[in-house]
Amino acid sequence: MAKDKRTALVRSSELRSTAVTGAGFEGVRQTRLIDATHGSVHQEVVITELAPGGVIPGHFHPFEESFFMLEGEALYAVGGESYRITKGGYGFAPIAAPHAWRNTSARAARWIEVRAPQPKTVADAHGTYASPELSPPKDGREVALGDPRCRYVGWFEDDQMPPYGPIAARGAINYCVKHISSRLLVQDTLGAVQHITFLAQLPPAPADKRNVVDLMQADPVSKTHYHQYEEVYHFLQGRALAYLDQERFEVGPGDTILAGVGGSHAVVNIGDEPLRWLETMTPRPPEQHSMFWEKDWAALTALPVTEGA
Template identity: 30%
Template sequence: MHSFREITDSLYETPASHAGRSESFRRADLIGREQGSVHIGFRIGELAPGGRIDTCVHSYEKGIFIMEGEVELNREGRCFRLGRFDYALVPIGVAYAIRNTSGASARWVEKCAPRPKEPGEWADSFFTAGSEWSEALSVDPLNPACRMTGHFDWDQLHPHQRIDKYMWGWTKKMLMDRKFGSEQFDMFIIEFAEGGQTNEHDHPFEEAYLCLEGEGTFTAEGEEYILKPGTIGWSGVGSPHGVFMNRGAACRWLEIMTPQPPAQHSNRRLSTWDDIRDRLAE
């Protein structure tokens, strides 16, 4: 099972759960039960200047990655200023609030796991009394107070790698994993160079791909899509998929894996197993 869609403005709306508990907030719910996902809740939040989200608590883990603009995150009384390509983790059961004190709108990815409940189901989130806002810290990896926050720049990517005859021209930068503090998902940036590829494979976990720059061809279960900015893809457990840089450009995207991959055998490449089968049949 898989999903691929364009992200249009018509997908943004204020969630009913946030009525009276937010101001100038909209959200696009992109991956969830409707798309077939069991594990992933993938959203993009938007907050206009002067907007806010009141203090809330979730029974799921949330990763935040700022795509544009700037917000302040109040995580149990410790406040952070998050700008473009900053990211932060909100662990399960941790109270947090968000506000936009800048003069421009902000948008950010929200990765939620376990997948949030649907409206009308058991309430897995609730609003609570807020913490006081203090002077916001800028993200600083050398400041212990900034634990479970980070910043990404393109120059953090390592040189492209060649894994084997089926996968080459790629590199990645891990953002959130178990070492970072996440228990439910991995989040990272992938770049494939022009001409690179990873042919069809599947996983024992779900993946989501939000394109940031460039173009590539995304294949899933015999269907073909164009991965470009403003599109998002998702593949379920056991869903064969591949990426091919055959459109004259490199491609960069934000990727999510949920649950976190096993220590071994997280990638089952169909061609490799075809080779093994043919060799054993000789």
């Protein structure tokens, strides 16, 4: 992120995975999407891949760590229970809660992982502490919505996306975006207090509004906004035009955006299918005034700056 910018774009073509080689880790690779090197100060977002037979030993952190399963399946232990997490499964480990993984299937499992607050190196440890009393699970219950034994985990399927409507996020209701659907994943009702994750979706663009050249020249102020917390968008399907600090970029599956504190941003669907992304918010938005829409403020006549104002 440039010194005068508060947003960043990471292309899928730029990503490289590295092996995790800590004690007890087997068959684990991680790909960093967003961290401090991109200008983030509140979170770290990675993709974790666990090979067949791979294990992540028991450990805990001084941050919340959430996940959303992208491909495959794996066993996950947290809070005294073990679960079978399949595609669409999500959950998190609270601060200082031991957790562990094992892949007993015949294919690799891949999930996106969010850590908030951002990991910090303390006494030569980068936020990961061994918990040898917790062994990687060998079996686990299926995640079922409504089962009170399923703590810290949940399950998503496509039919859970609500109808399109005006944006209605925590602390913000605005009609600048009139057709959006969102499904909360990790949030306070699941036990998370440091961050939020959810799926967001925009409908296909009308055929006469898919010309990228025209959109590049358009004024995005009607949908551009900023806020006092960080967001990350990781695109899962579709094509979009992203407006980031007055610049425009075409993005697609696997691309990731950081909207830092005060960074102006907006996304517009330019494809013929729904545009879907996984989004993070951290710190958690306030109950009021959690988004500032530039169109609303541009319509006002600003007073000149006077001494003492």
